[in-house]
Amino acid sequence: MDKIFIRGLTLEAVIGVHAWERRLKRPLVFDLELGVDARAAASSDRVRDAVDYTAVSAHLRRLLDEQQPALLETLAERIARALFAEFAIQTLRLAIDKPGAVEGAKQVGVVIERRREDYAACGR
Numbered sequence: 001m002d003k004i005f006i007r008g009l010t011l012e013a014v015i016g017v018h019a020w021e022r023r024l025k026r027p028l029v030f031d032l033e034l035g036v037d038a039r040a041a042a043s044s045d046r047v048r049d050a051v052d053y054t055a056v057s058a059h060l061r062r063l064l065d066e067q068q069p070a071l072l073e074t075l076a077e078r079i080a081r082a083l084f085a086e087f088a089i090q091t092l093r094l095a096i097d098k099p100g101a102v103e104g105a106k107q108v109g110v111v112i113e114r115r116r117e118d119y120a121a122c123g124r
């Protein structure tokens, strides 16, 4: 499967299980790997035939403005559902890193992997 990737995308979000965390935005770092069929875009050389990584990034930014979940797992699942509904992707691997969440840890976060079949009602 062909892949489109976005790595190290840092976006601000309100997230966390504690009240003090929810008083301000903090950075989250996103890595995405999107399974696509890149042949139509390769053949036409038009971005409208591609899964546009600029559009995916903008979609993610908008979602974060609308969502304020407690858990990274909740955020990851909502992002997955939104991306399958909006873009012609077949698979998704999404990692969200929450810098500074655990003292002494280099990185902490979640990774989810989904296939389109997991969301049968999403179409496309």
Ligand SMILES: Nc1nc2c(c(=O)[nH]1)N=C([C@H](O)[C@@H](O)CO)CN2
Pocket (backbone or CB within 6 Å): 015, 016, 017, 018, 021, 070, 071, 072, 073, 098, 101
């Ligand atoms: N599996 C998870 N564990 C924890 C999360 C989370 O989102 N998923 N969040 C927190 C707190 O918000 C933490 O980041 C700050 O205390 C703790 N554990």
